[in-house]
Amino acid sequence: MASPALSVVIAARDEARQLPGLLSQLAAAPQLVREVWLVDGGSRDGTPRLASLAGARVLHSPAGRGRQLALGACQARGPWLLLLHADVRLPAGWAERLAAVLASDRSGARAWYFQLAIAARSPALRLVEGRCACAAAGASSPTAIRVCCFPWRSTGRWVGSGPCR
8 A cells, every 4th residue: 555645734823722623634534644744833722732642743933824834844755745724624525535636646747725614613714715715716726725735745845935945
């Protein structure tokens, strides 16, 4: 059996209430998830400890999701990189759909993304989800989407930022 393909990088800050749901979803797909990196941006609520107890590798970074995701990406060892924010929820069937995409794309030449779903009850966040869905539909790209997956080791560099240092 092939080694799991996904290195998951999660940007987080004070997400101890939301993180267990996401980590549970990832743990349910061991055939797909090779490693999980949580990059904490200064939490005061125990987020890093919770992630560590769940088996994630933890890094610390100044706040800033882009900076956090880049730091985690530089540590990733899988051929595919899945970038997440700690407050997202993956859609039903995500693992099966992503496994099919990865199996059909042996060249590693394309990116893939999910529709945003935020694990909170605020009506304002439903508006954010809707706005992101519209942006993705109009641009046919992961613009403004909080969950994306793309080939990593085939390029050997962080897209848009050059090589990891």
